[in-house]
Amino acid sequence: MGLDMRLLFIGDVCGRAGRQVVVNRLPDLRARWDLDCVVVNGENSAGGFGITEDICDALLNAGADAVTLGNHAFDNRDALVFADRQPRLVRPANYPSGTPGRGATVVETQKGARVLVVNLMGRVFMEALDDPFAAAERELAAAPLGHACDAILVDFHAEATSEKQAFGYFVDGRVSLVVGTHTHVPTGDHRILAGGTGYISDAGMSGDYDSVIGMHKEEPVRRFLQKTPGGRLEPAGGEATLCGVAVETDDATGLAIRIAPVRLGPHLGEARPDFWEP
């Protein structure tokens, strides 16, 4: 066919500011870059903690094909209910069995391609969950690239760079893109691994960067100085930056042939996929 696929992943949408930048800009980006598939991490989209059905719908309506989550998946209990009826919402696959929702979903693009979207959580410095490497093995066995689907995107939600990199090598050649999330800071290590998997340690958050990982900075800073209880953590409300990663896959293999960071907004240096700019 000769039709490569263009994927955009957008990192942890943080609060109202983060939602606004995604809702405002994604429709244009989708058209401008002729995107086939967009995946957005929404674990912080509802006031910084979790996601509601309305917000999930808003992200999907803005042009996301699927929404992934992380350790904050169920902070807003709405998600305990609507996760089961929203097939395009994906929570970490290595949650215990019985957890509402699903750990992977297949999105069909307008051109008819199938994209497997998997969400996993790391375990280093994180909650005790089941083995994400074993969970990935199961998901990939169930829907191998080139057979059950035309592209595979894994949102690996984790703290430690060692675990993220190890995971990247573990699935290299079997997945189109491994994108790390959770630290809320974009990394500068986007690349295509030897086996053809696109990789970046962290996509960064989409939110106001005049903040501590998306939150009004006064209270987080105070918590490092004092060990007494204080105010609540609230998402910072200034102008947000959209952060993510753009990947183009080879139609023949489903593997990555181009990768570039995306950073649009104040505070951080702008980054765009030059190879898609008209």
Place this chain on the structure above:
Amino acid sequence: MGLDMRLLFIGDVCGRAGRQVVVNRLPDLRARWDLDCVVVNGENSAGGFGITEDICDALLNAGADAVTLGNHAFDNRDALVFADRQPRLVRPANYPSGTPGRGATVVETQKGARVLVVNLMGRVFMEALDDPFAAAERELAAAPLGHACDAILVDFHAEATSEKQAFGYFVDGRVSLVVGTHTHVPTGDHRILAGGTGYISDAGMSGDYDSVIGMHKEEPVRRFLQKTPGGRLEPAGGEATLCGVAVETDDATGLAIRIAPVRLGPHLGEARPDFWEP
């Protein structure tokens, strides 16, 4: 005087590959960019774990003005001895009192400017040490910017992005540059904070990026799959990438006026301070 200062920080030098890229390229960079002061994190320079006196000397001879450390500071016990006699080696200032070496040092540049170099370790997901925020307060009180020194560089060696960002705001306006280290992955969030402090969450390591945070990848990947003992961790030996951050300070204030990432070598996208390129 109208003479701004040009600082280069180079992130965690990892093993022989990391040393080679620094020793080979730093002399040229120093000349090409007309650098006033270079600081190198050397906590992984000896086989990935710690530093020896010979290696420290090699880094200094290659053009470093000071060498900082981190949680691996004393992995090689050489450092327990020579840390006391090498005034240009700086270990985290929030180690317990009685720890060999010093937590801060003042470097004099060729043009006669004084640069205070401070090393601190974060505590989130790290060893229990004394409060790095309180330690910073003490160091800055002892040698305030604009009085006792003309520039201040803090290597904040930490895991969590929240702690790094909070620290950046905490010293914003009082320090020329806060550069995070320890994750061995460069972040894409270099910027100048509102008060004038240059900031980047992580400089990245200087070493072979075809690795898990600088180490041959087979053993680290295995350790995520199996919980049994296996081989040793060895630094990866392929061609290394030099990672760091370039900052220019304002002569009048000692604060940052320009900041750019530096990434020179394979695997990662190249980055240079355009504003210094001849």
Place this chain on the structure above:
Amino acid sequence: MGLDMRLLFIGDVCGRAGRQVVVNRLPDLRARWDLDCVVVNGENSAGGFGITEDICDALLNAGADAVTLGNHAFDNRDALVFADRQPRLVRPANYPSGTPGRGATVVETQKGARVLVVNLMGRVFMEALDDPFAAAERELAAAPLGHACDAILVDFHAEATSEKQAFGYFVDGRVSLVVGTHTHVPTGDHRILAGGTGYISDAGMSGDYDSVIGMHKEEPVRRFLQKTPGGRLEPAGGEATLCGVAVETDDATGLAIRIAPVRLGPHLGEARPDFWEP
């Protein structure tokens, strides 16, 4: 004088059930065992999380000479205020400077003896605080046993047995009693160390043991099975057990000459200091 001192320490009072058993039984115990000094850990006395001024007063009125705390010290924000005006309330001494309240207090017994009560928090598997060993050194230097006071009781609030035991040896011979708290389970390792310091790794909680560390067991058990949010943690309300440790000190040295566990109530095997039983 020939007058030895009798000290009773009562472990983490947990919720209403815990308060009741202490308030109901302490007056009798104080008389029956002719106690000179009673110290109660109250960090869980208000609904399992923190302490209020009324509850603190109730514990003092029931016969406590001092109330110690721990990681839950300020969960109830009342304590942020009344800690400063209640000299018999002691929060961990290794909180950052500026924390309300005090880390040590001297209690005068009815016979005129002075008992230094110190509260410290361990750092292994706990929050990042300042070094408890260094803090102990400072407190002991300020009020050494046999000089500034006649007995010293340290409530070492910590998770890891290694840190508790190491602390015991560290102050052995300089303190009358090191009593561990925080795990909410009494240990069977009460003894007098070589230097004369009474030691027990954990006093156990005072509360309803038909629970998970004092809390209604359904929700904690659920949290180990599911990683989704659920109900709140509520103190178990069944009949409580009073747990603690009884120590007799030598008038000449202030060191321990007798030690015994105290466990009074259902669920656990009863334990009393036989040497004081009439």
Place this chain on the structure above:
Amino acid sequence: MGLDMRLLFIGDVCGRAGRQVVVNRLPDLRARWDLDCVVVNGENSAGGFGITEDICDALLNAGADAVTLGNHAFDNRDALVFADRQPRLVRPANYPSGTPGRGATVVETQKGARVLVVNLMGRVFMEALDDPFAAAERELAAAPLGHACDAILVDFHAEATSEKQAFGYFVDGRVSLVVGTHTHVPTGDHRILAGGTGYISDAGMSGDYDSVIGMHKEEPVRRFLQKTPGGRLEPAGGEATLCGVAVETDDATGLAIRIAPVRLGPHLGEARPDFWEP
């Protein structure tokens, strides 16, 4: 038949001192108390770290029917090999699949009863392993009490008292004894839960208690004071205390009807199962 079963569990055997007390005393205890089944935790039996085949044999020859392990299971790599050929050695069942050895074994007593011995590791403050609650569910489904076996002993190797207690309630009525290990300190909370399961949060270690959790105390204490590398950890070599728990099960149900701590040796108060003493 009217024949109840007598089980003795002995906690983490620590180094040579621990082995000696077990080898010297177990034969007599086995006869004196007419024991049906003895299980010994051997994770620290080889120099404090792991176990060798010779040591495992020595423990079995001294009267153990099975040997359990924990986080130090494979510190001595001997165990990677002989775990597969020694059916009476049990390592945590929630290690990843592919780990050498087995997570449960059935021991036949001299009177012909079958005792299922399961080893599990907790996850709070421990390594990331698979869910021990789910693993227990699988083991109990495979060999339910009263059907596939006449008694079930679970060595739950964990740090946090909350996880240990929650696990006890989780299997209450389905298991004869849940015995915690790993903290190396015996707890005083032995009891029979409402459903009939004997429970103790920790059996304590078997070793020299003039130590920090079994190790020569100088180096562990130093490590709390200094953060520099020092000497090795070596098991303390003084006279050891045998620690454990004694349980009698009801022949009709396989559940516990009596439970008592066992502490034999210096430093700690002696404890014996009075109900078995001749």
